[in-house]
Amino acid sequence: MKISYNWVKQFIQLDWDAEKTGELLTDLGLEVEGIETYESVKGGLKGIVVGHVLTCVQHPNADRLKVTTVDLGDGEPVQIVCGAPNVAAGQKVPVATVGTTLYDADGNGFKIKKGKIRGEVSNGMICAEDELGLGESHDGIMILNEDLVPGTAASEVFAIENDTVFEIGLTPNRADAMSHYGVARDLKAGLLQKDVKLELITPSTSSFRVDNRTLKIDVDVEDKTLAPRYCGVTISGIQVKPSPEWLQHRLKAIGLTPKNNVVDVTNYVLHELGQPLHAFDANFISGNKIIVKTLESGTKFTTLDEVERELHEDDLMICDVDKPLCIAGVFGGINSGVTEHTTNVFLESAYFNPVSVRKTAKRHGLNTDASFRFERGIDPNSTEYALKRAALLIQELAGGEITSDITDSYPTKIEDFEVRVSFENITKLIGEELPRDTIKNILSSLEIKINSVTDGGLGLIIPAYRVDVQREADVIEEILRVYGYNNIKFDEKWHTSISNTSRYEDYKLQDVVATQLISQGFYEILSNSLTTASYTALSEQLKTAHNVTMLNPLSNDLSVMRQSLLFSGLEAISHNINRKQSDLKFFEFGKTYHQYSEDTREEQKHLSLLVTGNTNAETWRESKPVPTDFFYIKGIITALFDRLGLNALKSSPVKNDLFSEGLTLSLGKTKLVEFGIVKRKVLKAFDIKQEVIYADFNWDQVIDVVKNRKIKFKEIPKFPQVRRDFALLIDENTSFAEIHQIAKQSERNLLKEVSLFDVYQGKNLPEGKKSYAVSFTLQDEHKTLTDNQIDKIMNKLQQSFEKQLGAELR
Template sequence: MKISYNWLKQFIKIDWDAEKTGELLTDLGLEIEGIERYESVKGGLAGIVIGEVLTCEQHPNADRLKVTTVNIGAETPLQIVCGAPNVATGQKVPVATIGTTLYTAEGEAWKIKKGKIRGEESHGMICAEDELGLGESHDGIMILDNDLEVGTLASKVFDIENDDVFEIGLTPNRADAMSHHGVARDLKAGLLQKDVNLELITPSVSSYKIERRVLKVDVDVIDKEKCPRYCGITISGVKVTASPNWLQHRLKSIGLSPINNIVDITNYVLHELGQPLHAFDANKITDNKIEVKTCEAGTKFTTLDDVVRELHEDDLMICDGEKPMCIAGVFGGIDSGVTENTVNIFLESAYFDPVSIRKTAKRHGLNTDASFRFERGIDPNITEYALKRAALLITEIAGGEITSDISDAYQNKIKDFEVRLSFENATKLIGEEIPRETIKSILTSLDIKVNNVTEAGLGLTVPAYRNDVQREADIIEEILRVYGYNNIGTTEKLNASISNSSRFEDYKLQNIIGNQLAAQGFYEIMANSLTSPKYIELSEDLKSDHNVHMLNPLSNDLEVMRQSLLFSGLEAVSHNINRKRENLKLFEFGKTYHQYSDNREEYKHLSLFVTGNKTEERWNSTTNASDFFYLKGTIESILDRLGLNRLRSAPTKIDIFSEGMNLSLGKKKLVDFGLVKKSVLKHFGISQNVLFADFNWDNVIEMAQHNKIKFRAIPKYPEVRRDFALLLDNTVTFEDIHTIAKQTEKQLLKNVNLFDVYEGKNLPAGKKSYAVSFTLQDEHKTLNDKQIDKIMSKLQSNFETKLGAELR
């Protein structure tokens, strides 16, 4: 949220510099994220002075140039070469002196330097209005009023504005500070604690009066729950034109583009007081009637952005006698707004139910200044005052006259909150006793009324616009933020506690595996647990009945809790690939959420995503694409690090894989992994292969706790390797070879490894060749050739007998 310092000073006459004021606002909980400089004319006309042309003669070497001498109030006049056709003796003109920086229309800076033009020295520049940023004309130099004093700074002559603009990181609970008036109110309370007592100036509406009662618009609030209060008034005979400069400067300083005087005034009051307003062309209101109600589901409505939207049955609408004109509190309609031909207007000021506005705004994907305030809760008691304030500004700036009484539909008044504060509880929560008079002063400065005072505490009435202050703890928070967190002392005593925790705690195992994956080149991602309900359509294993729906979703794409980590991970993969980062290794620790008939459950997962090449391209090495076996090796390294081996593998039954397998230990499935289906990848715009692994982290932790780690000394004697090249049937797997080998030699055979597979030319049909290595080792002595040959002979015999193998 942007707050103009000049605008803020209209409410509180503070003379501090912007940095100091920003520090105080931050201490008050309105965190200043940055301070920007606003200049209505870029550069602020620095270095531009008023000069008088003393002489003007033809340039001896150029037909279109003149050599002038200009008095700028210095000891000697300046010689300036000028190419403007209208320059003449006796004129008062704006002069850019040497060293002055000017800006092009595109914002590019260029500096005035001493130089020679066709052999004649030039010590500055006589400027046109477009060169100064004061207009668009470049037909000639600006000719100024002869009454201006030579040497006067141009910044004091022209109507320009220089301002400091605060960027406030407003938290959602601070609806009361969503305006310049609200920020000034907080600033006044903060200044009071620094013994600076300034008046909070509120714009007067005492001059408000009804000129004639000639244009009445009847208001009927049908849905009083969604619209507790609705005010309206008519103003006739307005002239829609551009806004005056001061109003345009105010809006531009906070990043708004001026439109016309009527719309600009409604925006001005919105940011001044925090009350959204809307102006309708009164001549377009059928039957001179306003109805605040919902419409039938599916009703078509075209908004100001020329988008045809389909209304929901819960969308609150502002309608006339025939049709909807505006989505209440969110966005206007294309046919009912103010145009250059508008003469009569109906001005609306209302309080809408925050939940209703939020749901409607998110449902239609709209986020406006009005909805931003309505959905957080505005002041219901400022509605009529803001209407009068805007009406007076309109009649002052756009002419016209107020031609109706105020329609104020406010049947069920929104009440203030009653809260009891205990001094003892305040001291306990703050950690320090604040003087009671200081507490009362702070609360009073925040418009919180002290009804009664006892030895034990205070009876308070909190205004309705502070919907975030309804409990005793909220009151204490208000006291503390205004008193100043930095003013609360800290003890010199340091207390620490040590807790005994298992080495199998979730966070410890996460750190171990996270560090290991990072060392292997993986990057950790943290995706949103909220996701789109449409993703379940990509897998038959996921059921819509199991979705955990949000009661108040942020958007249609964040409507449910995720049932799988796959889709949020693929969003990250797609995002990176679209930015030319095609070689990815990602991992995420996260949860999935499921709604079952009797309860809700959540499960912890570790997901891996691998795509592209294993390593980046380099001149001294070749790159290989990441494949299934690379992912399998990474998975086994994770499980091995946790001491989980003797795993059983099987083909996976999860349908998001085109091919894959799972690993389990006992009856517990630990991980499913494989190649993600092309149809799933296509939904995310991914054309390259993506490998995915999904660990059931809950099962991994459980099995890791049962694992007993055994330590033994490193063998003193060498190991021996022997290889076989086996010709086998295509149906034989490496697992068959591994099992037979381990059964044949249980003591000395330490490892069996498949290091080459060949199928194709020069082999009989239905056959393949496996190159298998066998590692032998005796931990008590060195093996000799006789022992080794005997073991290899037994292995060969068993392979031939049980698998029909042949040595190649």
């Protein structure tokens, strides 16, 4: 938002430099992102002075040039060669002195230098109006008033505008500051804390009067919910023409292009007071009646930008008895606006429902100065005042008469609202006890009325235009921003406390898991919980009826709450692949949202893992990168469960149709994770051509299982382990699980571990046989094992394998 400093000074007579004022605005929460200079004439006529032509003779070497001597007010006349046909002795003229920079129509600068023109010295340049940027004429030099004193700066002679413009990064909640008056009101409050007491000057409308009642236009507001207040008045006999320079400069300074005196007045008042207005050509209003209503869905309407739009049934429209004229609060129609032929206007000032305006503007892809203000909430009680202000300006600039009473449809007044704030909570939130008189002065300076005062706090009446101040905390924030965040003192002593929380708290377990995943090369992502409803079509298990839909979606792509973390993760995968990052490992903690019935909504927390591409980048040591696969992510998942103390998990085939193949790991009847390879059909929807492996943890269930898992501790044995190996020749159908089971049954006490470290099938083995190399780890926790004990155990194992499996030692 651009704010003109000269314009602000019309409301508050402040003589601070722009930098200092910008700092105060930032401290008040109106962050100044940049300060620019506006000049109605580029260069500000710097270096241009009034000169008195003393002599003017023909150039000896050029028929079209004259040699002049010019008094510049410094006592030493200078010689200037001039080519203008109208230059003559005795004239007062504008002179660009040596070193001055002039600008052409494109803004390109050139510097005036001392030089020779056809052999004659020239110390400056006598200028035409186009060379100074004061007009378009180049027929000859400008002739100035004879009474001017030589040496007078041209900037003092011509009515040029030099202004400072603040670029304010306005936050959406500060609807009250969307105008020059609103900024001045904040400045007044901030200055008061610096002991600078200035009055806030408001434009007077006391001269408003009805001249006659010859053009009455009736107003019928059919939808009073969407248009709580609607005002209008007619002005007849106007003359539409260009605006005066002062008004054009005001608009140009903040980046607006002047149109004509009527349209410019409506824009001026909008940026002055924050109240959008609209001027209709009264001669195009059929039946002399304005109707504020919604129309049937699909109704065609052509807006000012010459685009034909289809209206929605909820779009509020300004109509006459035959046709729509304007999208209320958003954009005007192509055939009802003010043109150079307009003589009578109907001037509208209204308060429209903010939510309705926002939905309409989003629906049609429109973002105008009017909708920007309406959708954030304007002052409903300044509607009539702004209308009078604009009507008087139109009369001043375009002539005409007020030809009707003001129509004001305001059936239900939007009241100010009450908030109670306690002194204790002010101190608690600010962290410092402010003097009570200071608190009261700040609130009064913000036009917040103090309704009651007690020892405990204040009863306040908040103006209706402060839509962002609804709670006690909001009031305290207002007090603090005006008092100044930088004025809060910091104690040199820091106070900390340590809370006694369970090691199984959600955030603690998340930290444990996240730390492990990051150490394994994963990156954490955080995606939007809002998504598109079309993703449910990618799985039969995701039902459209279970979507939690937004009442006021920002767009169709953000219209429902997600039922799965997979799709937002695939969006991130696709985004990175499209930017040449194809080796990816992501994880995300997030919630899914489900509406299982009209009254039953459920949130479920999940942990999702996504891997694709190679496990490691290509290096000089490893020229062939290893691609990620199902077993890679299985190892990651197993390591996570080991870290959480969960083992003895049961695996079963995955039943989720998002996977082409995969597993489900459960502990008892509790399903903890599903993981596998994502179906190509799903990947195709995201334009992903490489394999993606996905794991979906039910994090709520994981936490419950971990909390109920009892951890047993035992002392680390002091005595050494012993390893012995067998090379067993067994039937090819025999599994390692059978060997493991038989070994454990044969020796329950001293056999600690059974491992398979080699498998061989093929040459030199009998048909139908295979060779397993199995290791056995033995340990006695109370003493060192003897050779006799070890041999006895190994013989027992050998006999068991021979008897039960028909195994042979190789």
